[in-house]
Amino acid sequence: MVNIATLVKLSxxxxxxKIESDGRVNTADTQLAISEYDKNAIEExxxxxxxxxxxxxxxxxxxxxxxxxxxxxxxxxxREVLALGVDEAHFIIDDVLDNCTPLETSLALASLIxxxxxxxxxxxGESSMxxxxxxxxxxxxxxxxxxxxxxVRKVEISGNNLILQREMPNGIETVEVPMPAVIxxxxxxxxxxxxxxxQILQSKNKPLMKYTLKDLGINLNAKLMxxxxxxxxxxxxxxxxxxxxxxEIAQKLVDNLIQEGVxxx
Amino acid sequence: MKRNILVFSEDPRVINEAVxxxxxxxxxxGKIFGVSKLTEDNDVLSNFDEIHxxxxxxxxxxxxxxxxxxxxxxxxQYLVSPHTVNxxxxxxxxxxxxxxxxxxxxxxxxxxxxxxxFSRQVLGGRGISYIEVEKSLKLSVxxxxxxxxxxxxxxxxxxxxITEIEKTKITSKGFEEIKKSxxxxxxxxxxxxxxxGFKSKEDxxxxxxxxxxxxxxxxxxxxxxxxxxxxxxxxxIGISSKIIRPKLYIAVGISGAPQHVSGIMDSKIIVAIxxxxxxxxxxxxxxxxxxxxxxxxxxxxxxIKENLxx
Numbered sequence: 094m095v096n097i098a099t100l101v102k103l104s105x106x107x108x109x110x111k112i113e114s115d116g117r118v119n120t121a122d123t124q125l126a127i128s129e130y131d132k133n134a135i136e137e138x139x140x141x142x143x144x145x146x147x148x149x150x151x152x153x154x155x156x157x158x159x160x161x162x163x164x165x166x167x168x169x170x171x172r173e174v175l176a177l178g179v180d181e182a183h184f185i186i187d188d189v190l191d192n193c194t195p196l197e198t199s200l201a202l203a204s205l206i207x208x209x210x211x212x213x214x215x216x217x218g219e220s221s222m223x224x225x226x227x228x229x230x231x232x233x234x235x236x237x238x239x240x241x242x243x244x245v246r247k248v249e250i251s252g253n254n255l256i257l258q259r260e261m262p263n264g265i266e267t268v269e270v271p272m273p274a275v276i277x278x279x280x281x282x283x284x285x286x287x288x289x290x291x292q293i294l295q296s297k298n299k300p301l302m303k304y305t306l307k308d309l310g311i312n313l314n315a316k317l318m319x320x321x322x323x324x325x326x327x328x329x330x331x332x333x334x335x336x337x338x339x340x341e342i343a344q345k346l347v348d349n350l351i352q353e354g355v356x357x358x
Numbered sequence: 359m360k361r362n363i364l365v366f367s368e369d370p371r372v373i374n375e376a377v378x379x380x381x382x383x384x385x386x387x388g389k390i391f392g393v394s395k396l397t398e399d400n401d402v403l404s405n406f407d408e409i410h411x412x413x414x415x416x417x418x419x420x421x422x423x424x425x426x427x428x429x430x431x432x433x434x435q436y437l438v439s440p441h442t443v444n445x446x447x448x449x450x451x452x453x454x455x456x457x458x459x460x461x462x463x464x465x466x467x468x469x470x471x472x473x474x475x476f477s478r479q480v481l482g483g484r485g486i487s488y489i490e491v492e493k494s495l496k497l498s499v500x501x502x503x504x505x506x507x508x509x510x511x512x513x514x515x516x517x518x519x520i521t522e523i524e525k526t527k528i529t530s531k532g533f534e535e536i537k538k539s540x541x542x543x544x545x546x547x548x549x550x551x552x553x554x555g556f557k558s559k560e561d562x563x564x565x566x567x568x569x570x571x572x573x574x575x576x577x578x579x580x581x582x583x584x585x586x587x588x589x590x591x592x593x594x595i596g597i598s599s600k601i602i603r604p605k606l607y608i609a610v611g612i613s614g615a616p617q618h619v620s621g622i623m624d625s626k627i628i629v630a631i632x633x634x635x636x637x638x639x640x641x642x643x644x645x646x647x648x649x650x651x652x653x654x655x656x657x658x659x660x661x662i663k664e665n666l667x668x
Contacts, residue, residue, distance in 0.1 A: 107481055107616055118485060195450070196459045222616065224480050224487070225597065226462040228450035231422075235454035240419055240527050243447050256531070260584070261443065262591065262599070263538075267531040268417075274527075281584045317495060318459050321488045322480060329628065333640055335648035342647055343654065343661040346629070349645055355548070355606040355627050356572060356662065 095147040095250065095272070097138045098206060100217040100229060101174060102128035103155055103167050103184075107222060110324070118322040120157050120192060125166045127174065130218025132285040133278050137248060138216050139178040140283065145250055150209060151175075153184040154201050158191030168301060176288035176296035183209060187306045193315040199232035204309040206237070213272040214255070219244055219279050227277070234275040241275040242268055246282050361388040361435035365406070366425060368418070368444050370397035375440040377405045378506040379467060379499065383436045383474075390511075391432060393425060393520075401510060408516040415530075416523065418444050422451040423524035429456065437498035446500050453498045460498040461489055465505055483597055483620020502601075504544065539590045541575045548574025548606045551595055551622070552582055555611015555632060555651050559588040564655040565610055571662045577602065579618045596621040611651045614639030631655070 106126035111119040138149045151174050155167050164186060171182040185201050206212065215234075220227040227243070234241030246265070247258035259266040260279050288296070306313060332349070334342045350356045363380040367373035373394050380390050392406035396413050403409060410428070412421075421444075429437065429452060437452060439445040441463045453460040461476045468475040473490050476499065480487045491497060543549055550569040552562055562576070569576045576593065583594035595602055597620040607625035611632060612618060619642055622628060630643035633650045640646045647654055 105481070107484070110481065110484075118481070194459050196453070196457060199454060200457075220598070222482060225482075226460070227446055228453075228460055228462060231418075231447040231450035232454040234419075235422070235451040241447065241451070242528065244443055261533075264533055264535040266533045268528050269531055270528045279584070280580070318461075318489050318491050318497075321490075322485050323488070324481075324485050325483075325623065327623075327642060329642060330644040331640070331646070332644065333635075333646035333648065335635055339649060339654055339657050340661075342649070343658045346645055346647060346658065347661045347665050350606065350627070350629070351665065353606075353627050353644075357666070 095141055095145045095213045096211065097141060097147060097149045097214045097216060098209070098212040099131070099134050099138050099149060099151050099179065100202065100215060100233070101131045101135070101151050101153045102218070102221040103153055103157065103170055104128040104221055104223040105157060112324050116323045116326065118324060120322065121159060121162055123157070125157065125163060125170055127170050128218055128221045128223070130220065130222070130278065130280050133280055133282050134216040134218045135174060135177050135179060136283045136285040137278050141214070141248065141250065142178070147213070149179045150212070151179045151182040152202055152205050152209070153182070154190055154198050155184060155186045156190050156193055156198055158188050160186045160188050171301055172296050173288070175299040175301065176293045177286070178292065181300040181302070183302045183304065185304050185306065185309065189306060189313055189315050192320055194318050194320070195226050195228035195232060197313045197315045199229055199236060200311065200313060201306060201309065202229070203233055203236040204311045205304060206233070208309060215273070215275040217275070217277045219277045230275050230277040237275070239273045239275060240270050242270055243277040245276045245278045248276070248282070361385045362391065362433055363388055363436050363438055364391045364393065364425070364429060364432065364434045366393045366421070366437065366439045366445065366449065367442070368395065368416075368421060368448065369442065370394040370399065370402055372440040372442065372503055373402055374405060374508050375503045375506065376438045376501050377511065378509050379501050380436070380438045381509065381511065382467065382469070383438065388435065391428070391434070393428065403515045403517065404513050405511045406515050407513055408518065410518045410520050412520045412523070417526045417528045417530065418448050419451070419526045419528060420524050422448045424520060425452045426455050435496055439500045441500040441502050449498050449500055456496070458496055458498050459491070462500050463502050464499050465502055479597070479620060482616020483623050484616065536591050539593050541593065543575050543577045543593055543595065543600055543602055546575045546602070547604055548572040549577045549595070549602055549604045549608070550574055551607060551609045551612050552576060552578040552589070553610065553612030554579065554581055556582070559586070561652070562588060564651070568608065568655055568659045568662075571659055571666065572606070574604075574606070579612050579615065609639050609643070610655065612639050613637050614642060
């Protein structure tokens with residue numbers, strides 16, 4: 094039996110960003126989506142459960158507010174997580190966490206984790222798709238005082254130990270670590286499955302619990318760092334050739350590139 | 359004002375990448391401490407007031423536990439580190455112990471009198487986050503490699519060996535080095551990027567031929583290296599691997615996932631070739647061709663050859 098907590102980020106939906114005329118991203122009106130690699134974290138948890146038994150809990154925090162605008166979106170995403178095969182979802186909602194940093198997120202998540210009891214394994218995605226700090230796994234391990242191994246591309250369980258392959262820039266490192274431990278997984282570790290209709294129906298009866306910071310008995314000052322997000326202006330010519338004779342298009346393109354001075358005639 | 363800086367890098371070959379920022383942050387009389395693995399490189403040794411070396415490879419957790427002690431003993435204001443996978447983890451672990459906020463991969467820093475303004479890439483490279491902090495705030499920051507100038511401070515460094523190494527429950531079971539291409543795509547003027555539009559490993563030849571006539575090199579999107587293993591990891595272009603700034607980038611059969619696009623944004627001219635006219639990559643392209651790469655690449659390569667001969 095391996096009891097697993099998956100750490101899921103409710104990310105900004107990168108395909109539906111609301112951008113103001115001055116280039117500022119309006120995070121309050123942008124919809125949420127599950128962060129890409131967190132799907133791999135959930136899939137890996139399900140595979141471990143299928144093999145070794147145990148329970149999978151999802152823990153999350155709503156870090157894009159305001160809560161009243163985002164709550165139904167967050168619940169929709171966490172229902173989808175439950176439909177994938179996670180047994181329970183627990184998440185923190187508090188306007189203090191709106192646009193907070195990984196410092197506050199990790200403190201809030203660690204409090205929630207402690208409240209929920211003991212886990213053998215914590216699985217996160219390698220980084221969030223919106224902010225990409227990649228700090229949460231190491232921070233959670235530090236707060237809980239347990240080992241961490243990041244960028245894992247293969248998990249094996251042998252007794253109480255995890256045997257893990259890490260994807261490093263220059264190669265693959267194999268490490269062994271006893272549970273409990275925190276790991277983060279890469280996008281290549283598995284191919285996340287889609288839920289069946291039956292699972293979607295079942296997810297409606299699974300526990301989906303909300304907590305405020307007060308419920309968790311913690312007080313956070315999330316105003317240490319103010320973050321403002323702007324869209325980088327993309328100044329590209331966007332000259333697109335479609336249809337017609339490929340010989341002619343190729344010649345036009347070559348002429349363009351010579352004119353740009355990037356290829357020499 | 360005195361602000362002591364701790365610069366850490368597991369790999370001593372990149373530690374100097376963070377010294378420029380450390381020197382800005384330290385104020386008038388702060389000290390710069392260095393912690394890394396043993397090196398004999400004098401350019402490293404002379405950049406710190408004090409440098410502490412480990413003789414052997416340490417597990418990230420062991421580095422972190424050493425830094426936790428060091429941080430407290432030396433009244434550190436800022437923890438600075440070159441952004442690598444392990445360095446970022448280690449600094450995050452230490453930051454959590456002292457409730458420090460941390461800015462990962464800060465691409466710029468601006469001194470704004472009472473505050474500092476950091477910026478970093480977000481939203482898969484499409485956005486920039488500006489973070490303003492009071493100068494009195496203790497914090498950690500990691501900085502990308504090859505973005506800030508490399509400087510020499512010519513200090514008389516006090517060199518110490520790290521002798522007390524913390525225990526860890528993690529054991530390393532071996533390391534399998536991935537074969538390298540030998541090409542340095544970060545310095546190439548022309549890069550031809552290969553994406554999932556290529557149906558087999560053998561077809562990469564089509565892109566290689568194009569790169570060759572342009573005196574360029576090939577690179578690839580994440581799946582080509584990480585999923586299929588068709589090309590070595592050092593040719594993988596994207597936010598979690600290589601960021602390139604060539605004069606000409608030609609994306610072939612690449613859809614334009616944020617992960618990839620963020621690695622090519624600073625290219626001077628971007629050309630996209632894709633048979634799907636709705637592919638995101640076209641939004642980022644100066645010139646685009648909606649066509650089957652198998653038909654178009656040989657013609658394009660031949661046309662370039664013909665024009666070069668003229």
